Amino acid sequence: MLPGRSILNRLSLLCLFAAPLVSAANSEREPIVVSEPQYGEVLYYFYQDDYFPAIVRLLAAQEQQQLIEHGEQAEVLLGGLFLSYGQHLEAAEIFERLLAGNADPDTRNRTWFFLAKIWYQRGYLEKSRSALANIEGDLPDNLQREALMLNAQILIDAGEYDAAIASLQNWKGRTEWASYAKFNVGVALVRSGRIDQAAELLNELGDMDPFNEELNALRDKANVALGYALLQDGQYYAAKAPLQRVRMEGPFSNKALLGVGWADAEMENYGRALVPWMELRGRDLLDSAVQESMLAIPYAMAKLDSISQAADHYLNAIEAFHEESNRLDRAIGRIESGEFFDAFVADYPLDSTGWYWELEKLPEGPEARYLFHVLASHEFQEGLKNYRDLNYLHRNLDEWQQNVDVYVYMLDTQQQAFEQRLPVVQDTLARTDVEGMVQHKLGLDATMDNIERSHDWLALATKSESDMWREVTEIADTPALGADIPEAAEVRDKTALIKGVLQWDLERDFNDRQWNVRRELQDVGEGLVQTQRSYRQIDEAVREETRRFAELGDRVYGLAPRVEGMKMRVEDSLSRQRAFLREIAIGELQAQKDRLDVYTIQARFALAAIYDISATAAEVPE
Amino acid sequence: MTLLALGATASAQDAAPMDADRAAEQARSAGAQDAASRDQFRSIDQDVQALKKEVLNLNRDLFLLEEELLFPANSQVAFFISMDVGEYFDLDSVNIKIDGKEVANYLYTEREVDALVRGGVHRVHMANLKTGDHELVAIFVGHGPHQREYRRGATLNFDKTIGAKYVELEITDRVKPQQPEFIIKEWE
Numbered sequence: 001m002l003p004g005r006s007i008l009n010r011l012s013l014l015c016l017f018a019a020p021l022v023s024a025a026n027s028e029r030e031p032i033v034v035s036e037p038q039y040g041e042v043l044y045y046f047y048q049d050d051y052f053p054a055i056v057r058l059l060a061a062q063e064q065q066q067l068i069e070h071g072e073q074a075e076v077l078l079g080g081l082f083l084s085y086g087q088h089l090e091a092a093e094i095f096e097r098l099l100a101g102n103a104d105p106d107t108r109n110r111t112w113f114f115l116a117k118i119w120y121q122r123g124y125l126e127k128s129r130s131a132l133a134n135i136e137g138d139l140p141d142n143l144q145r146e147a148l149m150l151n152a153q154i155l156i157d158a159g160e161y162d163a164a165i166a167s168l169q170n171w172k173g174r175t176e177w178a179s180y181a182k183f184n185v186g187v188a189l190v191r192s193g194r195i196d197q198a199a200e201l202l203n204e205l206g207d208m209d210p211f212n213e214e215l216n217a218l219r220d221k222a223n224v225a226l227g228y229a230l231l232q233d234g235q236y237y238a239a240k241a242p243l244q245r246v247r248m249e250g251p252f253s254n255k256a257l258l259g260v261g262w263a264d265a266e267m268e269n270y271g272r273a274l275v276p277w278m279e280l281r282g283r284d285l286l287d288s289a290v291q292e293s294m295l296a297i298p299y300a301m302a303k304l305d306s307i308s309q310a311a312d313h314y315l316n317a318i319e320a321f322h323e324e325s326n327r328l329d330r331a332i333g334r335i336e337s338g339e340f341f342d343a344f345v346a347d348y349p350l351d352s353t354g355w356y357w358e359l360e361k362l363p364e365g366p367e368a369r370y371l372f373h374v375l376a377s378h379e380f381q382e383g384l385k386n387y388r389d390l391n392y393l394h395r396n397l398d399e400w401q402q403n404v405d406v407y408v409y410m411l412d413t414q415q416q417a418f419e420q421r422l423p424v425v426q427d428t429l430a431r432t433d434v435e436g437m438v439q440h441k442l443g444l445d446a447t448m449d450n451i452e453r454s455h456d457w458l459a460l461a462t463k464s465e466s467d468m469w470r471e472v473t474e475i476a477d478t479p480a481l482g483a484d485i486p487e488a489a490e491v492r493d494k495t496a497l498i499k500g501v502l503q504w505d506l507e508r509d510f511n512d513r514q515w516n517v518r519r520e521l522q523d524v525g526e527g528l529v530q531t532q533r534s535y536r537q538i539d540e541a542v543r544e545e546t547r548r549f550a551e552l553g554d555r556v557y558g559l560a561p562r563v564e565g566m567k568m569r570v571e572d573s574l575s576r577q578r579a580f581l582r583e584i585a586i587g588e589l590q591a592q593k594d595r596l597d598v599y600t601i602q603a604r605f606a607l608a609a610i611y612d613i614s615a616t617a618a619e620v621p622e
Numbered sequence: 623m624t625l626l627a628l629g630a631t632a633s634a635q636d637a638a639p640m641d642a643d644r645a646a647e648q649a650r651s652a653g654a655q656d657a658a659s660r661d662q663f664r665s666i667d668q669d670v671q672a673l674k675k676e677v678l679n680l681n682r683d684l685f686l687l688e689e690e691l692l693f694p695a696n697s698q699v700a701f702f703i704s705m706d707v708g709e710y711f712d713l714d715s716v717n718i719k720i721d722g723k724e725v726a727n728y729l730y731t732e733r734e735v736d737a738l739v740r741g742g743v744h745r746v747h748m749a750n751l752k753t754g755d756h757e758l759v760a761i762f763v764g765h766g767p768h769q770r771e772y773r774r775g776a777t778l779n780f781d782k783t784i785g786a787k788y789v790e791l792e793i794t795d796r797v798k799p800q801q802p803e804f805i806i807k808e809w810e
Contacts (some may be wrong), residue, residue, distance in 0.1 A: 037702045037788055037809065040743025047737035052678075059682040060689075087678075089671050122667055123660040379663040386670045393677045400684050407691055548694070555687050559680075566673075566680055573666070573673055580666055584659065 036061075039070040042077065051085040052392065079111075086385060088118045092127075109135045113147050120150055121378045129154050145177040152181045156188045164188070165201075176214055179205055183222050190229045202226035206242050219245075220252040227259045236266040254280060254289035261296060270300040285324055286369055288595060294320060295599055298606065307610055314607040321600045328593045331367035335585050340367055341578055344384065345391050367589065374588045383581045390574045397567040404560045411556055415549050422542065429538060434531055441524050448517060457506040460513040465506065472498050689748075697750040698786040701726070701758075705738040706794040711772060711802035712765040713738065713793065718747055719759040725749060743790075751782045760791050762804055778806040 034040035038061035045054035058078050061067050067074045079094035092115055099108045116131035132151050138144055148167065155164035168181050182201050189198035205222035208215070227243035230236075240263045246256035257276035264273035277300065280293035298313035334340050374380045451459045461469065475481070476495040481488050689698075703716055713735050718726040726747040730738075738744060758778045766772035780789065788809035796803045 034704070034741055034743055037700070037704075037743050037745070037790060040702070040704060040741065041745055043740070044734075044737045044742030044744050047740050047742050048733050052681075055678055056681040056685055059678065060685045063682060063686060085674075087671060087674060089668075090675055123664045379659050382667065383663060386667060389674060390670065393674065396681065397677065400681070403688065404684070407687070410691065552687070552691060555683075556691070559684060559687065562680060563684075566677055569673060570677070573669055577666055577670065580662060 035069040036067055038066045039074060042074070042081075046077070046081060049084075051081050052396075055081045055085060083114060083118065086118070086389065088115065088122065088124075091115065092131075105137060109137065109139050110143065113139055113143055116147070116150060120154065122382055123379065125154055125157060149177045149181045153184060156184055159188075159192070161185060161188055161192065161194070176212070176218070179208070179215060179218055183218060183225070186222065187225055190225065195229055195233045198229055199226060202229070203242065206245055216247065217250060217252075220247055220250045220256070224252045224255050224259070227256065227263075231259060231262060231266075236263045239263045254283060254287045258289040258293055258296065261293070261300075265296070265300060265303075268303075270303040274300050274304075285320055288592075291321070291324075291596065291599055295602055295606070298603075302606070302610065307614060311607060311610045311614075314603045314610070317603045318600055318607070321596045321603070325593055325596045325600075328370065328589050328596070331370055332586055332589050332593075334367055335582055335589070338578070340585070341387065341581070345388065367585070370589050370592060371585055374584055377584070380581065380584050383577060383584070387574070387577045387581060390570055390577060394567065394570050394574060397563055397570060401560075401563050401567065404556060404563055407556050408560070411549065411552055415553075418545055418549070425538065425542065429535065432531075432535070434528070434535055437531070438528055441521065441528060444521055444524075448514070448521065452514060455510070457503070457510045460510060460517065461506050465502065469499070469502055472502065693748050693750055695786045696784050697752065697782075699749045699751050699782060700745055700786070700788050701747040701749070702788060702790045703728075703738065703744045703746050704742075704790055704792045705735075706792060709795050710767050710800055711762070711793055711795075712769075713762065714764040715762075716746060716791070717761040717763070718791075719761075720749060720751070721756055746791075751787075753782050753784060755779060755781055758789060758806065760804070760806065762791075762793065762802075766802060767800055772802070774802070774804055776804040776806050778808070780808055 034043065038057070042054050042058045042061065045051075045057065055078070058067075058074060058081065062074065062078075075094060076098060079091050079098065082088070082091035082094065095111045095115065099111055112131045112134040116128045116135075119125075119128035119131060128150070132147060132154070135147065139147055152164045152167050155161070155167060164181075164185050168178060168185065183205055186198045186201040186205070189195075189201065202222045202225055206219055206226055208219055210216040210219050223242040223245045227239045227246075230239035230242070240260055243256045243259045243263065246252050257279050261273040261275075261277040264270070264276075274297065277293045277297050280290050281297070283290045285291060294313070294317035298310035298317070301307075301310040301313065447459075450456070458466070458469065472495050476492070476499065481492050481495075693700075701718060705713070713730050715727065715729045717724065717728075728744075728746050734744065756779070758780065759775060760777075761773065761775045763773050764771075776791065778789065780787070790807045790809060792805045792807060794803045794805060795801075
C-alpha cells in the first residue's frame with residue numbers, strides 16, 4: 001500500500017474532531033491509505049470510539065518507533081485522541097506545538113474552537129477565552145455560530161454584559177443560537193439588577209414566532225424569566241402579559257401560572273389569583289411552583305374570608321410536604337450510601353467512550369426525579385464523565401494486576417524450563433569439536449591439493465580398485481614370475497595388461513573423481529560454516545535469553561508495585577470525585593427539602609393564626 | 623450549549639416572590655457558589671487528567687511487556703485484516719489456519735467492519751512460529767455482490783526468519799468483474 005498524501009491530510013482533519021465529524025465521515029466512507037499496520041490498528045479502535053486502547057497502542061507504537069511513514073499524522077491523531085478522551089491539557093500541548101507551525105488555517109481554527117469548548121465545559125474560562133482569541137478568520141458556519149455563542153457566554157460569566165450584547169449584535173441568520181445567547185444575556189442582566197435592559201431583550205424573545213419545538217421552549221422560558229423579573233421589580237400588571245404568553249402544557253407552565261396568580265394577588269385581586277393557582281392543584285408536587293401554590297391557595301382564601309377552606313388547604317399542604325420530605329430523605333440516603341453511583345456505573349459501562357458523550361437520563365431510582373436540574377450543570381456532567389473514566393481505569397488496573405501476577409508465574413516457569421535445558425545444550429556444545437572438524441577438513445583439502453598436483457590417480461581409486469591394484473602388483477612382484485619359462489611370461493603379460501587396463505580406467509576417471517571429491521569437500525565446508533554459525537547463534541541465544549529473563553524480570557517485578565500504587569491513587573481520586581458529585585446532588589436535594597421545611601413552617605404558622613382568629617371569633621358571643 | 627438556569631430568578635420567587643433585595647442577594651450568593659463549585663471541580667479535574675495520563679503511560683508499558691513476554695520478537699508473527707473500499711464484500715468472519723491448524727476464527731460486528739472500511743487495520747491473531755517455511759490459509763466469510771453468501775480462501779506460503787513478521791490479509795475490490803479479491807501480503 002502506498003501512502004496517499006491527500007487522504008492522509010483529510011484524515012488528520014477528521015481525527016481532530018472525532019465525534020462531531022464521525023457521523024459525517026460515516027456517510028462519506030472515505031478509504032484511508034495506511035502504510036504501517038500499527039497505525040491502522042490505532043485507527044481501528046479510534047473509528048469505534050474506543051479511545052483508551054487507541055491511545056495505548058499509539059503510544060506503544062511510538063515508543064517502539066514503528067510509526068515512521070505516519071510519524072506526523074500519528075502526532076496529530078494522538079492530539080485528537082486525547083481531545084476525544086477528555087485529556088484536554090495533553091491535547092492542547094500537542095496542538096500548541098503542532099499548530100504553531102504550518103498547519104492550515106482551517107485545521108488550526110477548528111482545533112482552537114474545540115479546545116475552547118472543552119475548556120469552557122470544564123470551567124477553565126481563561127484558557128477557553130484565549131483559545132477563542134487564537135481563531136483567525138471564520139470557522140465553518142455551524143461552528144462559527146457556536147463559537148460566537150461560547151464567546152458571549154464567557155463574557156456573561158465574566159459579568160461583561162455590554163460586551164456580550166455587543167458581540168451578539170451582528171448575529172446573522174435565523175438560528176436558535178442567537179436566541180439562546182440573547183436569553184442568557186437577558187437573565188444575566190436580571191441578575192445584575194438591570195431590569196429595563198433585560199426586559200427589552202427577553203420581551204423580544206418572548207414575543208417571537210418560534211419555528212421549532214426548541215424555540216417554543218425558549219420562548220416560554222424567556223416569558224417566565226421576564227415575568228418574574230417584573231414581579232420582583234414591583235411591576236405586577238406588566239408581569240402578567242409575558243407570563244400569560246407561556247404555553248399551558250409546556251415545562252414552564254407551572255411557574256407561569258403561579259406568577260400570574262401572584263401578580264393578581266399583589267394587586268389584591270385574590271379571587272382572580274385563585275384561578276391559575278387552582279389549575280396547579282393535582283400537578284406534580286416535585287415542582288416548586290406546585291408546592292408554593294399549595295400555600296398560595298389558602299393564603300388567597302383567607303384573604304377572601306374563606307377561613308375554614310383555607311385551614312383545610314393548609315392541613316393538606318402540611319401532609320403533602322411531609323410525605324415529599326420523607327421521599328427526599330430516602331433519596332438522600334441512596335446517594336449517601338453510594339447506591340446511586342453504583343447504579344450509574346452499571347447503567348453506563350461505556351468504558352473508554354470519550355468526552356463527547358453526554359448523560360441525558362439518570363439511572364432509574366427514587367433520586368432521579370429530584371436531580372433533573374443538576375444534570376444541566378457542566379460540573380455535574382463533566383464530574384460524571386471523570387467518575388466513569390476513573391471507574392474504567394480502576395477496572396483496567398485490576399485486570400492488569402491479575403495479568404502481571406500471571407506474567408510473574410509465566411516468566412518463572414519459562415526461566416525454570418530454560419535452566420533445566422541449558423546444561424544439556426551446554427554439554428552438547430562442549431562435546432561438539434567444531435574446530436577439530438574444521439582442521440580435519442583443511443587436512444583433506446591439503447591432501448587433495450597434493451593428489452591434484454602429483455596427478456595421483458591411484459589415490460582416488462575405490463577400495464576394490466585399490467585392492468585389485470595391490471593384488472595385481474603383488475602378483476607381478478612375485479619372484480617366481482621372474483623365471484624364464486613360457487608360463488611365467490604369460491602371467492607377466494597378463495598382470496601387465498590388467499595393471500595397464502586398471503591404470504587406464506583410473507586415469508580416465510581421475511578428473512571426474514577429483515571434481516566429485518572437491519564438491520563433497522565443499523559441501524562439508526558449507527556444513528561446517530553452518531555448524532559454526534548455529535554454534536554461535538546458540539551461544540548468543542543462551543546469553544540473550546539470560547539477559548532477556550533479567551530484563552523482563554526487572555520490568556515485571558517493577559510494574560507490579562506501579563500498578564498497585566496507581567490503583568490506590570485511582571481509588572483515592574474516585575472517592576474524591578464521588579464526594580464532589582455527592583455534594584452537588586445532596587446539595588440539590590437538601591435545598592428542595594429546606595424549601596419544603598420553610599413552606600411547612602409557613603403553613604403551620606398560617607394555620608395557627610387561623611385557629612387563633614377562629615378561637616377569638618368563637619369567644620366574642622360570650 | 624446549556625442555557626443559564628433560571629435558578630436565580632426562580633428560586634428568589636420560590637422563597638418570597640416580592641422581595642427583590644433578597645432575590646438579588648440570593649443571586650449573588652448563587653454566583654459565588656457556582657464559582658466555588660467550579661474551582662473545586664477544576665482541582666479534581668486536574669488531578670484526574672494527570673492520573674489518566676499516568677495510567678495511559680503505564681498501560682503502554684504493560685502492553686509492550688505483554689507483547690514481548692508472550693510473543694518474543696524472534697518468533698513473533700502478527701496477522702492483520704484490512705479492507706480497501708469493500709464495496710463488493712460485506713465481511714462476517716475470518717478463519718485462519720497455520721500449517722493446517724486452526725488458530726483464529728473471528729466474527730466481526732458491524733462497528734468493527736465499519737472501522738475496517740474506513741481504513742482501520744485489525745490485528746486478528748498473534749503467534750509464535752519457528753523459523754522456516756509455513757503455510758497460512760485464510761477463509762473469508764460474508765456477503766458478496768447482490769447479497770449472495772460468499773466464502774473464499776486465500777493461501778500464502780511464507781518463510782519465517784529471525785525477527786518479527788507481519789502478514790496482512792487484505793480485502794480489495796476488483797472493479798471490472800465487480801468482485802472482491804483477497805490478497806495476503808508479507809511485511810518484515
